[in-house]
Amino acid sequence: MKKINHQLFHLFLCFFVFIIVTSSAIGQAKDNNKNFNAGLAAYEANNLPQAYQKFLLGAKEGHLNSQYNLALMYENGIGVKKNEKEALAWYTKASTAGSSAAQYNLGVLYENGKGAPVNFAKANYWYRKAAVQNDGLAIGNLGMLYIRGDGVKVNKTAGVALLLLSIQIDPSPENTAKQNITKTSGLTKNMITDAQALSDKMFNAGKNKLVPLDQFLKK
DSSP: OHHHHHHHHHHHHHHHHHHHHHHHHHHSSOOSOHHHHHHHHHHHTTOHHHHHHHHHHHHHTTOHHHHHHHHHHHHHTSSSOOOHHHHHHHHHHHHHTTOHHHHHHHHHHHHHTSSSOOOHHHHHHHHHHHHHTTOHHHHHHHHHHHHHTSSSOOOHHHHHHHHHHHHHHOOSTTOOHHHHHHHOOSOOHHHHHHHHHHHHHHHTSOSOTTHHHHHHHTO
């Protein structure tokens, strides 16, 4: 049930990020990739097959935002037949190039077995990559892996700490971290106190907020 909820939330985020990518590109100077710009124009004109073709060309040229948008279109069947394996492949390229949004989405695919068998280790890996770039949703999903023990040893203190950090970084209504804390059973007063202290350490840790987490897990 939790995986289904994650996937529904992921689908909402996908469309949301797509809008952000297009809006930011329009609001700034033109991108240096002609196919990407043509893809945006086609998307805004609701010519989705044409947008797909242009993003595909841009993606093959190694253009990161084209790769991300192409993956998004494959995942959700926008302008092209839905193909989660292709989505995973293009998210991987964009993730390797450093896109935190792609890293988050790739983690969700691996967590839910979309485009590849369920692989919690890879979900953990990509959530961590996005978390280092301060992606609040990735931090929250990483926390849920520790709470459920998916691919890692159960550590509810660490999980709740990550959820608390997720709330601080991304307080938007779409972030379900607060609800997930409420649903977490077996929490003691000491665990909550320790989780808050760890969350504060991560928040103030500087560039890589996961350093205090890893130190805590080694104890």
